Amino acid sequence: MKESLAKKSIEYRKRILKYIYKAKAGHTGGSLSCVDVLNVLYNRIMNVGPSNFDSPDRDRYVQSKGHCVEALFVVLADQGFFPESELETLCQYNSHFIGHPTRKVPGVEQNTGALGHGLSLSVGMAIAAKLDKKDYQVFTLMGDGELAEGSNWEAALTASHYKLDNLCAIVDYNRLQISAPTRDVCNTDPVADKFRSFGWEVVEVDGHDLDALEATFRKLPFAAGKPSLVIAHTVKGKGISYMENVLKWHHGVPSEDQYEQAQKELDSALLAL
């Protein structure tokens, strides 16, 4: 089981690069940093898929850092929401597969893209679950740079005020944003202390350790009556030697040579499993 999850992570990375390379556009580094979190959520934790996406009882996932849509699209395709071949149209004229999540793509819960929106949306869903006495969980993925958006902190206040222990926010803590390291742009550290002071229960985890991620999410809620925050310590560009922790791969597109090297590195990783 665990081996297959590890295999999926590598396969997802191969597909993220394949479609970004074909589209000549995409958010490469962040998609590679958050894809392990998505892998664990969709394959091990959340009760959501094509067969129950219309159900009011499904778990919800809102990707607040919408620009890392390529990771979401390959995972949704793998879940069977749509044929993976449709990703060939990524960012092309009249395609639903644009550079941010839209509900025109099956499996996407909310349209996102402007940063600082996902947490409020998720708080609304989590309040609705409490009102309706439903036990679904709401997950939202944010970036560490995104935490500079003030609306997140409005939502963080409301989440603890309403004791939303059915809400789990995840920070893809890769420490880089488009123009520089997050600590140099507008330092959002210490993230854990900030959320704790807002009434959240916080757990930090290696965001590429699939077992640790699964074990962490299985402990939800981390405290009764409190919203949960997972700080996933990740590496931007994870899995590709020349992309890891390198700023320009925020939305860099590999050349032909770079693309082939990246696929070779991932093939080697598959063989090493």
Add this chain to the structure above:
Amino acid sequence: MDREINMGKANLEVFSETLQHIAESNRDLLVVTSDSRGSGKLVPFAQRFPDQLVEVGIAEQNLVGISAGLASAGKQVFAVSPACFLTARSLEQIKNDVTYSDNAVTVVGISAGVSYGALGSTHHSLHDYAVLRAIHNIIVCAPADNFETEEAVRQAAALNQPVYLRFGKRPMPLLRKDVPFVLGKGRVLQEGKDLAIVATGEMVHPALEAAALLNESADIEVTVISMHTVKPLDTELLIQVAATGMPILTVEEHSVYGGMGEACASFLLQEGFHNRFQVMGIPDEYTVTGSQQEIFDHYGLNGQGIMEVAQQLLGVSQEK
């Protein structure tokens, strides 16, 4: 026309009462407020239906985002906050989380226009029609009186799509109830052959007063339309009016830029109509200070002022 018009309540009060009626049989109706239940006349609602009011504190972006999340989970949501904040600070949440994501939230701008009078421009919303007209997938409606308010709230609640409702805070005269109200369809409150005054929201009553003054002073017969829905515009009715060749005067409690008047002018010009046309509203300047009525009087947004502009448009002498 009948000059003896009875005073009703503030449209906001009727809004709150109508929501209570709907909530009696609809447990999914939720009101979401940003510390605005008092100014929204929603205290009685909160007392009767405490589980159907979600308070988010003074956080308008969060107000609209949470409302969208609630609507996506099947709730029928009215997001209530002063129009000045709701349609500016949380405009991105209206654009992305409500309209683009197609979450059926009714966004309710209270104490709109210059209702807050001497509180000043931070508290005025003279831009809301303009910004919302340029955003796809939202109906924009400003009811004129208590009747239009009740109908608009009921129809918005029954629709499964984004709506913006705009209310002032002062008591409004009771106008005709025998002309049906349908979102997206203007109401012809009186018919005349010399001039059409197309007004929206709480400017409809002064438009009727101007029509009465014009009739008394110079036998001018005026058509008065309540164009409560600014988007989508009732283009069919506009064509009917313009086809008579009458001059058209529009009146709104909004900037003269980007509002209902410009919407009518743009539509009619592109349809090939060249009626004499004038837009009345708040000019593009630092708004004069004063109470709501003093601001209206300063800019001629009252029966007398509208009559004078109408006379100029008609080319008739202002001497009786």
